[in-house]
Amino acid sequence: MTQNQPIGNEATTQLTEEGVDALARAAAHATKEAPARASLISDRAAKIKQSAVRDVFEISMQPGLISLAGGNPYLQSLPLAELGQSAARIISERGLEALQYGGGQGTEELRQQICMVMAEEGITDADPANVVITAGSQSAQDVAAKVFTNPGDVVLVEDPTYVGALNAFEAYQVDVVSVQVDDDGIVPAALQATIDSLTAAGRTIKLLYTIPNFNNPSGVTLAPERRQEVVDIARAANILVLEDNPYGLLKFDGDLPRPLRADNPDDVLYLGSLSKIFAPGLRIGWALVPAHLKQTFYLANEAVTLCPPTFNQLFASAYLREYDWRGQVATYRALYQRRCEALLDALREFMPSEVSWTSPAGGFFVWVTLPEGIDTYPLLYQGIDAGVVFVPGAAFTTTPGPSRHLRLAFSAATEETIYEGVRRLAPVLANAIAAL
Amino acid sequence: MTQNQPIGNEATTQLTEEGVDALARAAAHATKEAPARASLISDRAAKIKQSAVRDVFEISMQPGLISLAGGNPYLQSLPLAELGQSAARIISERGLEALQYGGGQGTEELRQQICMVMAEEGITDADPANVVITAGSQSAQDVAAKVFTNPGDVVLVEDPTYVGALNAFEAYQVDVVSVQVDDDGIVPAALQATIDSLTAAGRTIKLLYTIPNFNNPSGVTLAPERRQEVVDIARAANILVLEDNPYGLLKFDGDLPRPLRADNPDDVLYLGSLSKIFAPGLRIGWALVPAHLKQTFYLANEAVTLCPPTFNQLFASAYLREYDWRGQVATYRALYQRRCEALLDALREFMPSEVSWTSPAGGFFVWVTLPEGIDTYPLLYQGIDAGVVFVPGAAFTTTPGPSRHLRLAFSAATEETIYEGVRRLAPVLANAIAAL
Numbered sequence: 088m089t090q091n092q093p094i095g096n097e098a099t100t101q102l103t104e105e106g107v108d109a110l111a112r113a114a115a116h117a118t119k120e121a122p123a124r125a126s127l128i129s130d131r132a133a134k135i136k137q138s139a140v141r142d143v144f145e146i147s148m149q150p151g152l153i154s155l156a157g158g159n160p161y162l163q164s165l166p167l168a169e170l171g172q173s174a175a176r177i178i179s180e181r182g183l184e185a186l187q188y189g190g191g192q193g194t195e196e197l198r199q200q201i202c203m204v205m206a207e208e209g210i211t212d213a214d215p216a217n218v219v220i221t222a223g224s225q226s227a228q229d230v231a232a233k234v235f236t237n238p239g240d241v242v243l244v245e246d247p248t249y250v251g252a253l254n255a256f257e258a259y260q261v262d263v264v265s266v267q268v269d270d271d272g273i274v275p276a277a278l279q280a281t282i283d284s285l286t287a288a289g290r291t292i293k294l295l296y297t298i299p300n301f302n303n304p305s306g307v308t309l310a311p312e313r314r315q316e317v318v319d320i321a322r323a324a325n326i327l328v329l330e331d332n333p334y335g336l337l338k339f340d341g342d343l344p345r346p347l348r349a350d351n352p353d354d355v356l357y358l359g360s361l362s363k364i365f366a367p368g369l370r371i372g373w374a375l376v377p378a379h380l381k382q383t384f385y386l387a388n389e390a391v392t393l394c395p396p397t398f399n400q401l402f403a404s405a406y407l408r409e410y411d412w413r414g415q416v417a418t419y420r421a422l423y424q425r426r427c428e429a430l431l432d433a434l435r436e437f438m439p440s441e442v443s444w445t446s447p448a449g450g451f452f453v454w455v456t457l458p459e460g461i462d463t464y465p466l467l468y469q470g471i472d473a474g475v476v477f478v479p480g481a482a483f484t485t486t487p488g489p490s491r492h493l494r495l496a497f498s499a500a501t502e503e504t505i506y507e508g509v510r511r512l513a514p515v516l517a518n519a520i521a522a523l
Numbered sequence: 524m525t526q527n528q529p530i531g532n533e534a535t536t537q538l539t540e541e542g543v544d545a546l547a548r549a550a551a552h553a554t555k556e557a558p559a560r561a562s563l564i565s566d567r568a569a570k571i572k573q574s575a576v577r578d579v580f581e582i583s584m585q586p587g588l589i590s591l592a593g594g595n596p597y598l599q600s601l602p603l604a605e606l607g608q609s610a611a612r613i614i615s616e617r618g619l620e621a622l623q624y625g626g627g628q629g630t631e632e633l634r635q636q637i638c639m640v641m642a643e644e645g646i647t648d649a650d651p652a653n654v655v656i657t658a659g660s661q662s663a664q665d666v667a668a669k670v671f672t673n674p675g676d677v678v679l680v681e682d683p684t685y686v687g688a689l690n691a692f693e694a695y696q697v698d699v700v701s702v703q704v705d706d707d708g709i710v711p712a713a714l715q716a717t718i719d720s721l722t723a724a725g726r727t728i729k730l731l732y733t734i735p736n737f738n739n740p741s742g743v744t745l746a747p748e749r750r751q752e753v754v755d756i757a758r759a760a761n762i763l764v765l766e767d768n769p770y771g772l773l774k775f776d777g778d779l780p781r782p783l784r785a786d787n788p789d790d791v792l793y794l795g796s797l798s799k800i801f802a803p804g805l806r807i808g809w810a811l812v813p814a815h816l817k818q819t820f821y822l823a824n825e826a827v828t829l830c831p832p833t834f835n836q837l838f839a840s841a842y843l844r845e846y847d848w849r850g851q852v853a854t855y856r857a858l859y860q861r862r863c864e865a866l867l868d869a870l871r872e873f874m875p876s877e878v879s880w881t882s883p884a885g886g887f888f889v890w891v892t893l894p895e896g897i898d899t900y901p902l903l904y905q906g907i908d909a910g911v912v913f914v915p916g917a918a919f920t921t922t923p924g925p926s927r928h929l930r931l932a933f934s935a936a937t938e939e940t941i942y943e944g945v946r947r948l949a950p951v952l953a954n955a956i957a958a959l
Contacts, residue, residue, distance in 0.1 A: 127729060127763055132670040132819050162619050170622075171615035179607035183598050186606075186802035222658055233694065234568040234824040238674075254826040258669065293563060327563055368833035374597035383568050390690040391827065393661040396835060397804035 134271045153508035156476045159452045160363050164418055173405045189397040191389035193220025197400045200407040201373050208335045209346045216383045220389050220395040222374035224358040228255040229397040234387045236261045240290040247483035249303045263485045272309030273314045282324045295321045296329045301450025304483045304494035308448050318347050322354045333360040335418050338449035339424035345422045353377045362376055364416055369399040429502035433509035451498035459517050462489030477513040557802045571694045572829050589944035592912045594887045595935040596799050600854055609841045613861035625833040629656025633836045636843040637809050644771045646783045652819045654832040655824050660796040660808035664691040670823045672697045677728040683919035699921045708745030711752045718760045731757045732765045736780055737886025740919045740930035754783050758790045769796040772852050774885035775860035789813045800852050805835040865938035871947035875953045887934035897955050898925030911947040
């Protein structure tokens with residue numbers, strides 16, 4: 088097979104918006120000084136990263152390029168014809184409701200169903216009254232930053248962490264500080280040391296944002312024995328834990344890890360999403376908010392979007408009511424497990440011995456580490472020349488300077504495509520290592 | 524007909540979320556001191572108004588109550604069965620796109636179609652590259668405040684103005700300052716004097732938020748001869764005009780007023796929405812951003828919501844491509860004109876002579892003024908007892924203390940219901956006047 092030839096219909100997978108964001112952030116460390124800004128622009132807007140790499144987005148659309156960049160879920164296994172009929176029924180029979188304004192917190196039915204989904208995720212005591220429907224979990228991150236942080240406050244994050252959360256937080260002029268992570272997630276002693284050091288310096292720490300399950304981008308899962316300790320450390324320092332669990336149900340096999348929220352209803356604000364288990368194009372996420380903070384969170388969310396889209400909520404409710412959504416989750420688990428294994432197999436087959444990577448127990452991503460001294464950002468362009476796109480590690484960190492990491496997504500490409508993508512990528516990395 | 528009996532299927536019209544917000548704001552001047560807040564809550568969140576009147580929301584749902592409170596569009600005249608089939612086709616034939624993540628700025632097709640809609644509104648030079656799709660125009664107001672204001676900056680608004688905009692702005696700790704309005708909209712000399720006074724006091728004014736056509740809540744339209752002067756005054760003071768035009772196409776008859784943006788592409792950020800001409804439940808609004816500010820606005824919008832819902836955009840595109848949307852707008856114009864006339868007729872028939880009101884040329888709302896000394900907020904509860912709900916004027920202003928105004932919406936109720944609603948309201952107002 089010649090290089091750059093399409094493989095299956097996934098070979099031309101577009102970068103997702105999240106992938107573009109990540110590329111933009113990765114480029115930021117190489118970005119020239121921002122152009123002179125009009126006096127109109129707020130200080131907080133000036134903190135939002137420039138998109139120097141939207142050019143790459145254009146390039147990456149070229150036919151034949153294999154994208155291992157974007158974390159798109161694989162929607163091909165959804166029953167689209169039947170879902171279309173469900174949508175038709177909602178609009179023809181309940182159109183006056185579906186197309187009209189709705190309540191700001193979201194429909195009662197969907198909030199109840201979300202409690203059912205969260206029960207599946209391990210949270211059995213959720214009250215629909217404390218669920219706020221948001222425009223994806225991205226919007227919940229924005230609202231959390233708005234509600235809980237003042238400029239100059241500190242938000243703790245894992246290093247690496249979700250690029251969209253970094254963008255959301257930094258727009259509020261907070262200082263985002265990374266906490267050390269190993270193969271078992273946040274290191275409690277490091278978390279404590281970071282808090283002690285910041286507190287000694289007089290800083291106010293408001294939030295600990297964590298993706299404890301199959302982290303984006305690292306694929307790492309917080310070890311069960313560390314979970315309560317992490318919450319306890321945060322609670323003792325009056326830090327609210329923001330637990331983001333979009334991939335929670337997508338563990339490949341075995342029991343799901345217990346959410347931090349499960350045993351800590353007052354200290355953890357839990358974010359969920361239908362994007363990975365149903366359809367990201369609906370933009371339906373949610374926040375399960377501690378009862379004492381719910382009203383404030385709710386009002387702030389309403390000031391942002393007035394109300395969530397009604398049709399989308401009714402459609403999501405129909406999916407959770409009338410379809411075998413648990414069976415679909417089981418299908419996704421098996422599918423993503425096969426793809427993850429295909430990726431890990433290909434890495435073992437093609438990668439130079441100096442390269443290492445994580446072995447996720449679920450989710451969408453594998454995190455690849457190269458030797459010290461390598462900057463994966465310029466390798467992005469070499470990868471594109473070789474017919475494969477990834478996201479350089481600099482996207483996912485607040486640490487300035489080059490990153491020797493990169494993220495590979497296995498969610499959107501077939502096993503065959505993943506294999507070919509890694510085959511194309513390997514010589515790029517080998518050349519960089521040889522040039523050290 | 525006995526009081527409180529349902530009239531047609533509109534008699535039990537629910538308050539919209541916007542109506543609830545307005546009621547909440549109206550109550551705020553009477554609200555007790557906010558309860559002690561956890562140290563977690565940000566200063567900006569503390570600015571978001573308490574919802575002391577969500578109780579009233581519950582009360583207002585009682586059967587038989589006539590709501591003239593919420594500005595719901597009348598969706599009964601949409602071709603719901605056909606629209607359902609359009610939705611089915613989108614999901615069954617293009618589901619992999621419709622249910623997937625999309626670009627952060629919105630689809631190219633919808634942005635082009637929105638330029639077509641704006642051409643109908645009077646803006647003929649819009650470039651789809653400068654259009655950003657937002658979650659309703661509420662979200663665009665939030666992003667504008669985020670992008671253009673620092674805490675302590677001033678945002679100028681009309682008095683009265685849209686309750687949702689006040690909530691969005693105040694969440695960013697700006698000082699919202701009202702500009703004097705008469706029956707022809709913003710008074711240019713008053714605008715200039717306000718700017719001069721604030722500037723002399725060392726204040727930074729960033730935005731002038733205006734709804735020049737059929738203002739919510741006042742129904743007032745900015746006179747054609749004032750329009751350029753308003754923009755010129757703002758430009759000279761380096762103030763960006765935020766022109767919100769959700770009702771722009773819903774003039775009852777005659778030519779549409781020329782948007783401020785039409786002749787001032789660099790000085791006016793224009794907000795539009797499909798909520799009033801198609802379906803608010805989709806949450807599709809847009810911003811037409813001056814080219815020099817577009818990238819900043821776009822990135823901030825993306826940090827809030829990642830991307831607009833894809834299905835909703837494809838569905839809106841299908842509506843604008845395959846349906847007689849201009850015919851539907853014509854239907855709405857005639858419908859709302861009849862309802863407005865019914866409301867004005869009823870006011871003339873039933874209201875005490877001391878009461879006055881505006882006569883809108885389009886839109887959804889009439890603004891009612893009572894004699895000095897009257898507070899319309901307690902009258903809300905008397906209105907509910909009499910079987911009719913309105914929104915007290917305090918909702919729509921930053922001026923502290925009681926308001927002698929109230930807003931009546933004619934968009935969602937039939938002519939018969941409107942008539943009965945005003946008949947119920949009149950004695951409540953007459954009693955208040957008699958008690959002066």
